[in-house]
Amino acid sequence: MSIHQRSKTLASSHHGLANPVFQLEVLNQPPLTSLTPFHERLGEPLLPVKPTVLQINVGKLCNQSCAHCHVDAGPDRKSEQMSRETMQLCLDFAARHHIDQIDITGGAPEMNESFRWLVTTARSMGIKVMNRCNLTILVAHERFKDLPAFFAQNQVHVISSLPYFSKTRTDHQRGEGVFEDSIAALHLLNQAGYGLGHPDRVLDLVYNPSGAYLPGNQSSLENEFKRQLKRRFGVDFDHLFAITNLPVSRFLDYLLTSGNYLSYMEELGRAFNPTTVSGLMCRFTLSIGWDGRVYDCDFNQMLELESAVENAHIKDLDFEALMKRQIVVNQHCYGCTAGAGSSCGGEIA
Numbered sequence: 001m002s003i004h005q006r007s008k009t010l011a012s013s014h015h016g017l018a019n020p021v022f023q024l025e026v027l028n029q030p031p032l033t034s035l036t037p038f039h040e041r042l043g044e045p046l047l048p049v050k051p052t053v054l055q056i057n058v059g060k061l062c063n064q065s066c067a068h069c070h071v072d073a074g075p076d077r078k079s080e081q082m083s084r085e086t087m088q089l090c091l092d093f094a095a096r097h098h099i100d101q102i103d104i105t106g107g108a109p110e111m112n113e114s115f116r117w118l119v120t121t122a123r124s125m126g127i128k129v130m131n132r133c134n135l136t137i138l139v140a141h142e143r144f145k146d147l148p149a150f151f152a153q154n155q156v157h158v159i160s161s162l163p164y165f166s167k168t169r170t171d172h173q174r175g176e177g178v179f180e181d182s183i184a185a186l187h188l189l190n191q192a193g194y195g196l197g198h199p200d201r202v203l204d205l206v207y208n209p210s211g212a213y214l215p216g217n218q219s220s221l222e223n224e225f226k227r228q229l230k231r232r233f234g235v236d237f238d239h240l241f242a243i244t245n246l247p248v249s250r251f252l253d254y255l256l257t258s259g260n261y262l263s264y265m266e267e268l269g270r271a272f273n274p275t276t277v278s279g280l281m282c283r284f285t286l287s288i289g290w291d292g293r294v295y296d297c298d299f300n301q302m303l304e305l306e307s308a309v310e311n312a313h314i315k316d317l318d319f320e321a322l323m324k325r326q327i328v329v330n331q332h333c334y335g336c337t338a339g340a341g342s343s344c345g346g347e348i349a
Contacts, residue, residue, distance in 0.1 A: 009065055010250060015096035018072065019264065020304040026256070029332040035269045038333045045222065046327040048296075050324040052138040053274045053285040054094045055103040055298060055344070058082040058115065060290065062107040063140045066164040066174045068300050070248040073107040084114040088121075088312045090288055092318040095125055097319055103285070103344065105132040105298065110144060123154045130157040132206075132311040132344075136178055138185040138309035148151050148192035157239070158189065159344075162205045173210045186235045204239045206346075214271060214339050215242035235238045241346030244268075246299050246335035270333035276341030282327050290315055297336075298344070306329065308327065 004216075008019040017023055028037075036154065039045075062069075094102060102122055109115055109131060138147055151158055162182055163173045170179035174220050186248035189195060195203035205225065209215050222240035229235040245251045247265065255261040286307075287295040294302040294312045306312040310327045341348030 010253065012074065012076045017249065017256075020302065022032065023248065023252060024052070024305075024330065026252065026261075035087045035265055035331065035334070038329050038331055041334075042329065043271075043273060044201075046277070046280070046283070046329055048282075048323060048325065048327060049284050051097070051099055051284055051286045052322070053101045053103050053281075054090060054099050055084070055105060055285050055287045056086070056087070056090050056118075057288065057290055057298065057301060058104050058107070058109045058118070059113040060107045062109045062134065063137055064108070064134055064175055065112070065176065066250070067254060068173060068210075068245055068251045068304065070246055070251060070299060071107065072302070074248045077107065080290050081112055082114070082230055084117060086288075086290075086314065087118045089292060091122055091127065093314055093317065094122075094127055099286075101128040101130065103130040103132070108134050108137045109149060110137050113155055116150065119154050119156060127155065128157070130159055133158055133160045135160045135162065135182040135185040138188055139181050145188070148188045151189075152192045152194070152201055155235050157202045157204070158194060159204045159206060160186075160189075162186075162225075163207075163208065163210055165232065167299055169210055170222055180288075181285060183235060184254065186229075186233075186237070189330070190236055195235070197238065202239075203237045205237050206241045206243055208243045208245050212255055212258065212264040212267075214244055214267065215342075218227045218242040218340065225300055229301075236242075237345075241344075242340075242342075243344070243346060244335045244338055244342035246332050246342075248299050248302050248332055261340060265331070265334070268338045271338035272334060273337055273349055274343060275341060276337045276348040279343070280336055281343035282336075285344070286322075294322075299332055299335075300330075303330070303332070 009320035042066045048178040060073045062073035065074035119129050137144055163170045167179040189203050193201045225240050255264050287298045287301045289301050292314045294307045296307050310322045336342045
């Protein structure tokens with residue numbers, strides 16, 4: 001197995017920030033007086049609409065340990081893996097409430113032993129599948145090398161992380177050798193028909209900044225990535241999503257250790273854009289943790305801020321109560337409303 005270790009997980013280091021309660025204490029610390037509480041900035045409760053996407057985090061195990069990872073995923077996170085029984089509960093819930101798309105994430109979701117079962121079962125139920133792939137997993141071990149063909153056979157929408165179109169910046173964020181392995185994986189996906197404009201073989205890339213600043217214009221970044229990747233490496237893809245780094249887990253640790261925490265949070269606050277609020281992914285996406293607990297978004301999941309309903313578990317979830325809840329917010333939510341906004345699908349406004 002090829003392992004790309006940029007940094008240790010907070011959990012393996014017994015770091016204070018491995019505790020979500022401590023992360024929330026940091027985010028709400030008294031010295032940050034210039035940043036209004038996010039719920040006050042909104043001015044009114046954030047309410048859901050009928051969910052169209054069920055985002056399922058199948059575990060924190062990953063072959064990478066990236067410097068910015070909000071999941072604190074890594075090779076040591078072997079115990080937090082979703083069971084097939086919980087996956088079935090997720091699919092049953094999606095079918096029961098006519099949610100026609102699941103978004104599989106991790107960790108490296110492909111490392112869950114029931115990953116392929118989840119994909120094929122969802123497709124047999126007529127549910128569309130998105131998979132968030134770190135690319136390097138496709139070349140990490142022989143048992144993963146048929147995944148591009150598997151994705152194509154099941155019409156999986158592949159969304160892959162690539163911090164930049166150069167080795168230096170990518171490896172600095174993700175670990176030595178990540179860029180070369182990512183390019184090799186992109187070639188495999190192109191050979192399987194991905195990234196060439198086919199509606200059933202969509203390959204999108206995700207860009208997030210390597211430092212304490214907001215991403216640039218998504219359209220400009222996409223054009224530049226397409227030009228550079230094609231010219232330098234002969235790689236094609238469909239779309240690029242620009243995502244803001246949220247102050248959660250390892251990126252929060254980076255902000256604190258680099259001395260950028262206060263300035264970054266204040267920048268997020270200054271860039272608050274009210275036009276992004278209606279399109280926030282927490283309004284139409286439900287996030288399911290590896291243990292079946294239900295959250296309003298993936299970032300809330302990592303802070304263990306459960307959805308505001310009784311029995312917030314996929315097994316016992318009351319859909320009617322879910323639709324009447326207020327979405328749980330905190331200071332990290334400024335990241336999704338800054339500038340053009342940020343979601344798992346990139347810019348909002």
